Amino acid sequence: MRHAACGCLLLAAAIGIARAQDADDAALRLADQTAEAADPGKPERRLSVEAAGAWAAPRGGGQREQGQRLSLDLAWERALAPGWRFSLADRLDLLGPDRLPGERSSVNTLKELFLTGRLGRERIVDIGRVNLRLGVAMGYNPTDYFRELAVRQVVSVDPASLRENRQGTVMLRGQQLWQGGSASLLYSPKLGSGPNPGKHAIDVGATNHRHRWLLSLSQTLATDLQPQLLLYEPGEPHSSLQLGLNLTHLLSPACVAHAEWSGGRGPDLLARSHGQPGEGDAFHSQLAAGLTCTTARKLSLTAEYERNGAALDDAGWRALRRGPLAAELAYRQVAAERQDPPTRHNLFLRAAWQDALWPRLDLSAMLRANAADDSRQLWAEARYRLDSTDLALQWQGHHGSQRSEFGALPQRQLWQLLVKHWF
């Protein structure tokens, strides 16, 4: 009996080994047949074209709205001389023949146009328009100081899209690197007095309407501890230096925590909307803190708490919504231009599932929840990746009571079908 059991065990093990051997042989045969990868060369540009159709269901019924868009996005770099490079990034959005309410027929966004010079291996200068992106949070970036008035055409409420499709700021920047650390100092001059609504305007008045400077410093203090410290001079009356801090930390092999904080004296959003920045002059702090965890099946989940100390608290938000509509609209516009939440406490959730149900299919979803009025914005995307083309279907929904943050938006639902091709 014992001999029989041993024999069975040996046979089972042998079958297992044989199956593994078969799988190994099949895999090695595939490798034998694998062609050499084509040489991609050394491309100097990234060029993409995106065609989109959008359908919107307006709040309170009414006729369905629709619009079309064709976007061309180019990023080009060229070495000019030893140590010097030229960079250009531009996006052209052509809309129509049907357009959603408020959309212009075409919008050009000059994202970047600058020269970079290397003054040695670890010293670098930039001069020109640079899309400087600061911050480590996913949904709200209090230390992304150059985000104000940067977005000319919203093509998606996905934060990644808002960060990508925006114009940079004209600046002179120097950076010094060393092992485990870096310091950079930039000066951004005043070149205009406000946004230029022209379709193809370079629009430096939007990004350079004040004299500003920023000092950033990062240094590795210990393993997995490299905070980034920022000192930002907003260059506006009734505002003092703003202090910023970015920090990330690995909690486990699957989870990363992030925290982003900015604080300093300045006017609150309500005072800005009144055009009287002296009114709300006080110390305010903004915070975004959360974590992203990834499962073995390539599903990443992000939860982020967002606090904007310069925004109205629950009582103030209720009072504003009960007051004149013009005042509320002015307040909302200021918050939107600054890419700030209009209320004090907010929640951001995001799920991204790579190769979700079959290879190359990516599913993403996002929720923004306003804790003051219980309104919500939901966004979801299914994206299928072909070799050089993406097909995507996006849905956006706004839920909430009348005049709540998201319930007041004109569209209850928005669908978008996209085809994007890279050359």
Place this chain on the structure above:
Amino acid sequence: MAELSCSRIRRLVVCTLLCAGAVAASAAAPAATDAQALLAASDAIRNPGQPFSLAVSLTEYRAGKQTDANSLQVYSRADPQGGQFRTLVRFVAPARDLDKLMLKSGNELWFYDPASRASVRISPQQRLLGQAANGDVVTVNFAQAYRARLEQQEEVQDGDRQLRQCDRLALEAATPDVTYHSVQMWLDHANQRPVKARFFSESGRLLKTAFYRRYREELGVQRPTEIVIIDGLDPSLVTVMRYGEFVAREVPESWLQRDYLPRFRPE
């Protein structure tokens, strides 16, 4: 029971004998003498001793059909303090991923997208390359990351389906920042070339099997220029990683940090 072909019956018999041999051999496994030295020698074969760059192409298969392909450029430098490699990976193809970057320094991973100029901290579990783990494409110094024990000598089928006399090493993670908890590695007994490896999770589950093939002279040493990776759970998932264009180059320490990512250029 399904019908078995003659070759399959022969293989079963051979495997049964091998299995029985393995049981007998494991009872008299040699002591861990110079296992760590053997592992270090195999590291020196896989990885150049100086900072370097190389081109990597990944081709992925599922059930025999190609599902994805990526081209990368990898820049590596050994950390002077720990000896483990720190790696910067530049995505070259497909076009949608051109110039995206991944920086791996121990357990610290950053992903940089040039379109948004954003650097995002990612966890070791987050994947950027389909079936391949991020740890599969970066340079790994096994002797720094694992404690090795020589289990036995045995004949194993290599990546060219030839039987090869190998030293079988059992590797246990010595640092927390490794992609795999434990590894079984077969090194050619004659020259310490890596032949085959099996990678396991903490629970002992087989995650991947790898074959090291296509040995070519690169930077003065015969090195494997192809690794065939077979998924442990679903063997129909296969990734073929090919290496080429090994170049010894300066990779300054100051470049291997988040704040340098927007500055990185391939030259």
